[in-house]
Amino acid sequence: MKKLRVGVVGVGAIGSNHARLYGEIPSAEFTAVYDIDLPKGNAIGRKFGAVPAKSLDEFIEMVDAASVATPTNTHFDVARSLLSRGKHLLIEKPITEKTAHAGKLAELAARRGLILQVGHVERFNPVLSALEKHLTHPRFIEAHRLSPYPKRSTDIGVVLDLMIHDLEIILHFVRSPVKKIDAVGVPVLSRGEDIANARLRFENGCVANVTSSRISPEQMRKIRIFQEDAYLSLDYQNQSGEIYRRAGGRITRDKVAIEREEPLKRQLTSFIECASTGREPRVSGFQATAALELAVKITKRIASSV
Numbered sequence: 001m002k003k004l005r006v007g008v009v010g011v012g013a014i015g016s017n018h019a020r021l022y023g024e025i026p027s028a029e030f031t032a033v034y035d036i037d038l039p040k041g042n043a044i045g046r047k048f049g050a051v052p053a054k055s056l057d058e059f060i061e062m063v064d065a066a067s068v069a070t071p072t073n074t075h076f077d078v079a080r081s082l083l084s085r086g087k088h089l090l091i092e093k094p095i096t097e098k099t100a101h102a103g104k105l106a107e108l109a110a111r112r113g114l115i116l117q118v119g120h121v122e123r124f125n126p127v128l129s130a131l132e133k134h135l136t137h138p139r140f141i142e143a144h145r146l147s148p149y150p151k152r153s154t155d156i157g158v159v160l161d162l163m164i165h166d167l168e169i170i171l172h173f174v175r176s177p178v179k180k181i182d183a184v185g186v187p188v189l190s191r192g193e194d195i196a197n198a199r200l201r202f203e204n205g206c207v208a209n210v211t212s213s214r215i216s217p218e219q220m221r222k223i224r225i226f227q228e229d230a231y232l233s234l235d236y237q238n239q240s241g242e243i244y245r246r247a248g249g250r251i252t253r254d255k256v257a258i259e260r261e262e263p264l265k266r267q268l269t270s271f272i273e274c275a276s277t278g279r280e281p282r283v284s285g286f287q288a289t290a291a292l293e294l295a296v297k298i299t300k301r302i303a304s305s306v
Contacts, residue, residue, distance in 0.1 A: 004088075004276050007032035007063040009056065009078055011044040013151070014092055015069030021265045022067075023048045028272045032062035060085050065115070065275040067268070068092060072156055076101040079116075083108050088115040088275035090268070093168075094160050094295065095288040102292050106285030115274045117281035118288035120168045122221075124266040127234050127241045128169070130256045134243055138173050140226040141208040146216035149189055157192025159185065159299050160292075163212035166223065167298075168283065168291035173225065176204035178294060185302035188215050198298045 006028045008018045015035070022030040034053040035041035045052035053059035056078065059066075065088035068078050076096045082089055083105065095118045096102045109116035122128060143166040150161070180201040185193030194215050200208040221236035231244040241256040274281045 003027065003029040004272055005029050005031045005062065005064045006066060006272065007034070007050065007053075007059060008044075008067045008069060009034050009059065009082075010068065010070035010074075011035045011041055012069065015067065016044050017264060018067040018069055018090075018268065019044050019048045019050065021262075021268050023050070024265070025269055025272060027269070027276070032059050034059035056081060060087065063087060065089070065272070067119075067271075072160070073097050076105065079105050080108065083112060083114055083116070086112060086114065088271075090117045090119060090271045091285075091288075092119040093121075093288065094118075094156070094164050094292050095285060096292070097156070097160075099289060099293045099296055102285070102289040106289055109285055113278075115271070115278070115281055116285035117271050117274060118283050118285060119267065120165060120283045120288065120291070121263045121267050122165050122169060122236055123172070123282050124263040124270065125236050125239065126258045126261055126263070126266075127236060127239045127256070130258045131232050131234055131241045131243070134230060134232060135173060135225065136227055136229065138206050138225050138227050141170055141173065141206065141210075141223065143170070143208070143210045143223040144220050145212045145222075146218060146220040147214050148217065148219070149194070149215050154190050157185070157187075157190065157196070157299060157302075158194050158212045158214045159196050159198075159295050159302070160192075161212075162214060163196060163198070163210055163298070164291055164295045166210050166212070167294050168287065169223070170200070170208050170210070171290055171294065172287070174202050174204065174206045174208070176202040176206065178297075179203045181297055181301050183298045183301040184305055185299075193299070193302055196298070196302060198301075200294075 033045045041052040068091045183198040185196035188194040195213040225232040
């Protein structure tokens with residue numbers, strides 16, 4: 001089978017990692033990069049063995065599939081140009097700024113028979129894969145995602161930057177419409193919120209409490225899931241997990257054996273496979289749109305409570 005020609009649009013902090021990993025994946029031919037900062041594009045292209053394009057049109061001619069890792073407010077225009085020219089896409093999260101734009105991209109990809117995958121990378125974390133099979137009927141979920149202030153993605157608030165990872169996972173776990181949202185957020189160093197908490201009640205009775213901060217002195221990416229027969233604790237950052245069960249009148253604790261692997265590499269490898277075979281991606285454009293819709297509702301609730 002002929003290798004898929006892949007490239008990266010936008011080679012900042014995130015996109016340069018895409019470029020690094022594409023060069024390591026045997027099933028792909030890493031052919032091109034494009035960045036509006038041409039010297040940056042030239043440097044990344046030389047470093048990882050791809051041709052730096054001088055324009056988006058030139059880039060499009062060089063690839064069959066691409067990662068879009070540009071600022072969020074450019075996702076729609078860049079992705080629409082690529083999809084309209086028949087290219088499979090992996091778009092970094094959030095898929096777009098506006099839910100209407102996200103839906104249009106998902107529908108365009110579906111009409112053209114193209115893969116549109118969105119970079120909710122935690123879905124490729126080995127700890128999630130290892131513990132997901134133990135989930136039955138979540139009743140209460142608590143998620144914490146904390147980090148120091150970033151040097152990127154400050155054009156969006158912490159809900160769209162960080163919390164959206166947990167929102168997409170929670171929607172995937174619960175599979176029920178959201179009935180009620182309570183949310184609060186505080187801007188500290190940005191125009192948008194830098195700390196946020198949301199409490200979500202689903203129609204099936206499940207409740208999720210989600211906290212995100214990007215001004216924390218420490219990094220934390222954890223989720224705890226309570227169900228009738230077990231309590232599951234996942235640490236994405238350390239790729240570790242534990243399951244607590246009630247057995248014989250006492251609580252047992254089992255660690256889950258996990259083969260550690262870089263989630264982003266797993267994500268890109270999966271994208272190449274989907275683009276090559278037509279298999280449905282783990283996080284499709286429609287699923288990412290649902291997560292974006294929930295994130296936007298939360299940000300609006302935060303804004304209305306100020």
